[in-house]
Amino acid sequence: MNAFKYCENQYRRPAVVDRNGKTLPGHKQPKTDYSGVLSFLDFNSNSPNLQERAAKVSCHVPGVGGPVDIFSLPEWPGFFFIPNPFTPLEQMHWISQALEEYTQPPNSTILDAQHGPVPSLWPNWIREMETGSRGEYAMLMDKLKWATLGYQYQWTERRYDRRRHAPFPEDLAHIVQAFAQAVGVADYRAEAATVNYYMQDMVMHGHLDDAEYDMDKPIVSMSFGASAVFLLGGETKDVVPLPMFVNSGDVMIMGGRARRCYHGIARILEDSVPPYLLPSSVPPAYEWCARFLEQRGRRININVRQVFSQDKDQHDSNLVTDTNRTQGESSSALADD
Numbered sequence: 001m002n003a004f005k006y007c008e009n010q011y012r013r014p015a016v017v018d019r020n021g022k023t024l025p026g027h028k029q030p031k032t033d034y035s036g037v038l039s040f041l042d043f044n045s046n047s048p049n050l051q052e053r054a055a056k057v058s059c060h061v062p063g064v065g066g067p068v069d070i071f072s073l074p075e076w077p078g079f080f081f082i083p084n085p086f087t088p089l090e091q092m093h094w095i096s097q098a099l100e101e102y103t104q105p106p107n108s109t110i111l112d113a114q115h116g117p118v119p120s121l122w123p124n125w126i127r128e129m130e131t132g133s134r135g136e137y138a139m140l141m142d143k144l145k146w147a148t149l150g151y152q153y154q155w156t157e158r159r160y161d162r163r164r165h166a167p168f169p170e171d172l173a174h175i176v177q178a179f180a181q182a183v184g185v186a187d188y189r190a191e192a193a194t195v196n197y198y199m200q201d202m203v204m205h206g207h208l209d210d211a212e213y214d215m216d217k218p219i220v221s222m223s224f225g226a227s228a229v230f231l232l233g234g235e236t237k238d239v240v241p242l243p244m245f246v247n248s249g250d251v252m253i254m255g256g257r258a259r260r261c262y263h264g265i266a267r268i269l270e271d272s273v274p275p276y277l278l279p280s281s282v283p284p285a286y287e288w289c290a291r292f293l294e295q296r297g298r299r300i301n302i303n304v305r306q307v308f309s310q311d312k313d314q315h316d317s318n319l320v321t322d323t324n325r326t327q328g329e330s331s332s333a334l335a336d337d
Contacts, residue, residue: 004206004237004262011037011229011243011266013201032267037229038244040071040083053242054081061085061182063175070183073242076232078218078256080183084249088276091249092286095224095277097169098300099289102147102195106166109147111140126288141292142199150192151307160192160307168193176220176304183253188217193304200226200297204265206237209254209305217306218255224248226299227272233262248274268299 001009011032038050055074058067064085071081086094103109105117112118121144124137150168151160173190180188196204209219223246230252233241243266246252254263275281279290292298 002237003240004231004233004264007231007233007241007243008203008206008264008266012203013267034229034245036243038242040069040081040250041245041247043071059182062178064178068182073232073258075242076256076258076261078254079232079258080253080255081244082179082182082251082253084247085251086249088282091224091277092282092289094172094222094302095289095293095300096286097172098147098195098197098224098302099292101169102149102302103144107147107149108152108164108166110145111143115140125292129288129291142296144197145202146197147195148192149195150190153192153194172302172304176222179220179251179253180218183218183255185218185253185255188220189306189308190220190304191307193302196299196301196303198226198228198265198268198299198301200268200270202265202268206231206233206241206262206264208260208262210260215259216255216309218253218259219303219305221252221254221301221303223250223252224300224302225273225277225293226297227269228299229266229269231262231264231266232258235260235262237262247272248277268297270297273297 011034035047036050038054039046040054043051043054043056053073053075054071056069056071059070060067061082068082068085071083073079073081084091100122103118103121105119109118109121111121118140121137121140125141128135128137148166149172150166151162152164152166153159154161154164168190172193176190177188198204225248227245227247230244230246231241232244233239239262241262273293277290278294279287282290293300
């Protein structure tokens with residue numbers, strides 16, 4: 001077993017059974033030891049060894065009120081972590097976009113292969129929930145694992161095709177450009193994104209993001225909803241990864257060495273959707289978004305990347321790139337635990 005897989009198994013949800021072969025309920029399962037997981041939210045609670053692996057600076061992010069803390073990892077130059085710079089309402093905005101807008105055609109989703117494009121997926125899910133029925137759209141929302149924005153990544157061929165393009169959301173492009181600028185990345189173009197929809201029992205196995213033509217520009221990742229244990233490894237799976245908590249609102253910028261390293265989600269934490277995102281705490285307009293998160297302990301990740309190099313006209317082929325690797329925090333590597 002390689003080092004990355006060994007670390008994944010340390011944080012997987014246990015499935016201990018009783019003498020009759022039945023899985024024990026959660027409160028009777030053995031407790032997971034999270035003492036080796038780096039916390040940026042409560043940095044001083046980390047062991048001295050973990051604290052030594054990160055460095056912190058305060059910085060202003062354009063469009064985000066007030067200075068924010070930005071952490072870097074000296075072992076992974078180009079990786080930056082920004083603990084939740086959003087207000088609760090700003091978080092609900094991005095959650096709502098991910099559910100209502102980003103699932104709409106012409107954006108592709110995992111549902112297309114079996115069901116074709118599904119217009120109005122989100123409002124139809126709400127209608128079913130309001131009537132207390134669990135019909136077609138409830139089933140489809142449970143199957144929803146990813147959607148793609150901008151240049152549509154081709155999952156079977158594992159490549160981008162510049163002929164397959166949907167408009168990229170302007171507000172999303174602006175916010176990720178601001179985060180990139182804050183860590184010194186100039187002229188960042190948000191050209192494609194994958195939106196991942198996790199339920200509590202899902203994981204993302206260790207993988208590389210190497211399908212973009214321009215690998216010098218970072219991936220900008222925003223997470224909302226339930227917390228997770230994220231693993232950042234090395235160029236091979238023989239490198240022991242660093243586990244870290246990713247909470248609602250957290251932003252990661254994966255550039256430099258980290259852009260070419262294995263990474264994944266080892267676990268979605270139980271009962272970890274923050275109280276301010278629960279139905280009793282949000283404005284009525286966001287109630288169903290909050291119910292969706294609470295219903296299955298869900299997490300939403302939006303990861304944005306620049307596909308082309310600056311001189312886009314130099315590429316003659318429609319097929320931007322090809323790879324035998326998985327893609328983003330948003331690929332077939334997303335699986336049930």
